[in-house]
Amino acid sequence: MANPLEQFQIKTLVPIQMGSVDASLTNAGLFMVITVAAISLFLSLGMRQRSLIPGRWQSMAELSYEFIAGMIRDNVGSEGRKYFPFIFSLFMFILFANLIGLIPYAFTFTSHIAVTFTMAMVVFLGVTVIAIIRHGLHFFTLFLPSGVPMVMAPVLIPIEVLSYLSRPISLSIRLFANMMAGHTMMKVFAGFIIPLGILGGWAPLGVDVALTAFEFLVAFLQAYVFTVLTCLYLNDAIHLH
């Protein structure tokens, strides 16, 4: 039986060396390029006609735009409009990476902690910088909500600081673990199909079909969760609770 973790192996396709740094195009890098190309094609071809009454494809492109615009409006408010391109890019990047990763033999780069943690850190640092620029020292009131008695401060502040610092960790592990677990499960059940033969093989095949459908849901849901949490963090940064 094939190792279910083999699918996560990073393989170098085009070796590139920049000084002492390895900048090779790997299968992960290739799928990042494919993802960006797919998003660009999806939007530019969808909006090619710019028709007043949208067709199906244009509707999908407009739907994705309005989905993220609505998410920012609801969770951040009008000040969030500035960050719309970033949040939209983030959502589409994760969503397309997850969905493309579901194609057999494709590589899912969101199943790598290095990628998800980097994205989470960019969000975390960006949000913290925005908060400090907007509020200066008032930013630290985030760790002590107003109206809390001072006696509670020694307990509350460490908890709040810890929960704030754990944001990028939970954000990155949630996405990475979901993608990795889903793909591993599918591979494990797929590995049973041939060994169980023509009689017993149907059961793991059925499970895999169900899992595939479930993974489509997870692919969308995780992109959504990552984006919504980014919006909530941004809201905290702009409005400080």
Added chain:
Amino acid sequence: MRILKPAVTSITGLAALLAMGSTPAHAAGLPQLDVSTFPPQLIWLGLTFVVLYVTMSRIALPKISQVLEERQHRIDDNLKKAETLKEEAEAAAQAYEAALAKARSKAHQIMLETHNAIAEKAAETQGEVGTRLESQIKDAEGRILEAKNAAMAGLSAVAAEVALSACQKVSGETLSEADVSKVVSTVMEERQ
């Protein structure tokens, strides 16, 4: 559910992770923890995400928002146009109503005027005819009175003559005309 579900999948993922960690198939263990693969992944992540961000913010999103705005403007314009047309139609209906009411009142007035004019003329004509008839009646009455007076004057003479000849025939006596006419006029005065 949003919080619970990732937690469940995280646990299954962790279980899978632990199970695979025990198999010594790969020297590096979990491919995700192979630090040597981090630089190429992160370099390409940064590169592709920046390209995506620039493409989205410069090209794709402005295009979509332009189309959405155009559509919104078009819808607003059409609604506004419909509103003005409706107002115009209402104004036209009102003008029509007003014209109709005016025409109706004018017709009524004309009818009233005509009626009054006819009545006036009728009254005038009636008055004229009345006065003419009155004068004619007065004339006629005058004439009748004259004739009556003439007849009355002639009557005493005729009566005196009849009385004279009747006396003559009855008594065979001839009375003087003056006496007879005196008696006749006395009798006639008494009878009148």
